Amino acid sequence: MALNLHYLRVFAAVADQRGFTKAAAALHLSQPAVSKAVRGIERQVGAPLLERGARGVRLTDAGAVLHARARELFAVERSAEEELRALRGLEGGTLRIGASTTIATYLLPRLLGRFRARHPGVELRVATANTRAVARRLVQRRLDVALVEGPVAHPRIEVLPWRDDALVVVAPVDHPLARRRRVAPEALAAEPFIARERGSGTRRVAEAALRAAGVAPRRLLTLGSTAAVTQAVAAGLGLAIVSRLAAADQLALGRVALVRVPDLAMRRALTRLRLVGREPSAAARAFDELLEDD
Structure with missing residues (x-):
């Protein structure tokens, strides 16, 4: 049985993206074309490969086997491209x-x-x-x-x-903590915080530093980019822990202020x-x- 490689590539994208819509966007295809390709490869292998549900698609046992082999095949393809x-x-x-x-x-x-x-x-x-x-x-x-x-x-x-990078606590310019020469870590516990999404390196380092200091923020607003986080701080929505590199422009413009927390030293590689x-x-x-x- 010779598998249609186009169908296989489309099926792998649906499995990777966990849905037909996202796979269509990633492959620059229409959703009907993606559905047609998946049906085509299911006919070729003679078994259902995906189960549709409210939360997206799930691989069947046959689908899991084929998906694993597809990823190996396309990894070899990428290796050949890299060598050339x-x-x-x-x-x-x-x-x-x-x-x-x-x-x-x-x-x-x-x-x-x-x-x-x-x-x-x-x-x-x-x-x-x-x-x-x-x-x-x-x-x-x-x-x-x-x-x-x-x-x-x-x-x-x-x-x-x-190289190394330092993280700093920033606040709206009129925030009371920004006026202090020294802030204890526990003073941050009652403040609303703005953070990146889970999976962000900045968030992981900041959360670890706060935990080590015994601080657990009560309210958290999650945003998808560092620029959005600093803009939200400037708008008065809360405090944030960000890279000093990321905060440099906003600090220089006077749109956010530095909160000095000497006992919360945060550096990352x-x-x-x-x-x-x-x-x-x-x-x-x-x-x-x-x-x-x-």
Whole structure:
């Protein structure tokens, strides 16, 4: 039985995205085309592969087996593409970079400019996501370079140090805590906090520091980007713990204020992720050299 690879790719996307609508958007196909492809491969294998439910789709036993093999197949395909791209060296090809939000917004643009000046023939593609999503894309071989701001523990990922970053507490400019020279960590407990979504490196480090200080914020507003968090602080919605890099512009403009909490020292490592056993392309090696010089 020869499987239709287009159908297989569409089925794998539906399984990865856990739904037909998201898969259609990811593949730039219509939803009817996605449904047709899934029906087609189900006819080929002679068994249902997906179960539809109120919460999306779920793999059947047959679907789970086929999905695992599909991911292996497409990983081999990406490896072949990478090896061929590496043969082209730095005169062409594509470098796919994934970066978590703070890095992508405040550090990566300068690095991209320097890389482009040195290697103008390489096409740059940048994906911005939280730490968890960047690590997942690297394991799926959808990235050549991965830079994150949160802790990562995965048997297939090697974590390499890059640079340090400090986190600070910021508040609306008229907030009483912003007027104090020194604030005890327990004074934060009653304050509403604004944070990134779960999976964000900033949020994980901030929550760990607050727990260590015995602080559990009672109210939490979750937003999807660091810029949105600092804007919400400026609008008076609460306090936030953010990268000093991310807060620098708003602090300089006087739209948010620093809350000085000496007993809540928060530093984190910004790291590079590397897939164990994967040989980097020439472009990825050149970008790594740029990071080492940064």
